[in-house]
Amino acid sequence: MKDKKNYFQKYRSFYLYEIALLMGWITNFILFSRFYENIVFYVDRKARFIIQLLFTVNYYLGDLLKYLFVSFLLMTLNLLLILMFHIKNKREGNELKAVRYSIIVFLAIIGINCVMLLRTIVWPLFLLLFIFSLTIVYITYVITNYLYEEKDEFYEENERLKVEGPFQSKEAAEKYIKEFLAHWADYFTKKGYCLVESISCDEKNEWYIEITIQSIK
Structure with a gap:
């Protein structure tokens, strides 16, 4: 909600x-x-x-x-x-x-x-x-x-693609990441990139996600 x-x-x-x-x-x-x-x-x-x-x-x-x-x-x-x-x-x-x-x-x-x-x-x-x-x-x-x-053809290494939040729970943040990757992972893979996600929690116990781009080695 x-x-x-x-x-x-x-x-x-x-x-x-x-x-x-x-x-x-x-x-x-x-x-x-x-x-x-x-x-x-x-x-x-x-x-x-x-x-x-x-x-x-x-x-x-x-x-x-x-x-x-x-x-x-x-x-x-x-x-x-x-x-x-x-x-x-x-x-x-x-x-x-x-x-x-x-x-x-x-x-x-x-x-x-x-x-x-x-x-x-x-x-x-x-x-x-x-x-x-x-x-x-x-x-x-x-x-x-x-x-x-x-x-979109060129991205810098570790370029920040997406920052989203706050989420009420870690599960909600993970669900968002799953949906995002399901939609975009193949697109970036074809261009030679992979998406790396990270989840963090602040002092208010609210969760945030960050997705960065890295080259496929």
Whole structure:
């Protein structure tokens, strides 16, 4: 329980940013819904879809662009937040259920808002923006992943890779080490390194772990 508490404290900023984005999504959706109700009132629902779309874009382009831009911004920031959250957890070897559940919730927030916006007359415009946003984030992911891989190719002898704690018991610390090594040991072995762990206890009877990197001789 304390491990989870430490985890949420360490990653608190990500959750606060997500709450801020959620508030942004809700505000944008409420304002857009009111705006959309006024549009629908003047649109001939019996006309062909392309006629409805052209009518909406022609007469309400200025206001529509504002909501499109805000939606694009929220989408991009939300995806970038998930990307950074994933990368940070992956590099630190966190395998807690909280990580998976958090990512699912973050994605669900995006998914729900996207579905609601794509049910409108102007869904092709939102779809194009969402695709563009996904493209930007994917390119960012590829570049970031490449830079991390380049950086990780070289390590100094006895370089400190991971320091974690406090743990309430030695067993909890050993469990964390076991999970961390199970996730990362093969990766470093392929690069010619081995991971060496150590456990220490302070005067408060709290346990800490340290994992260092050594060359395989």
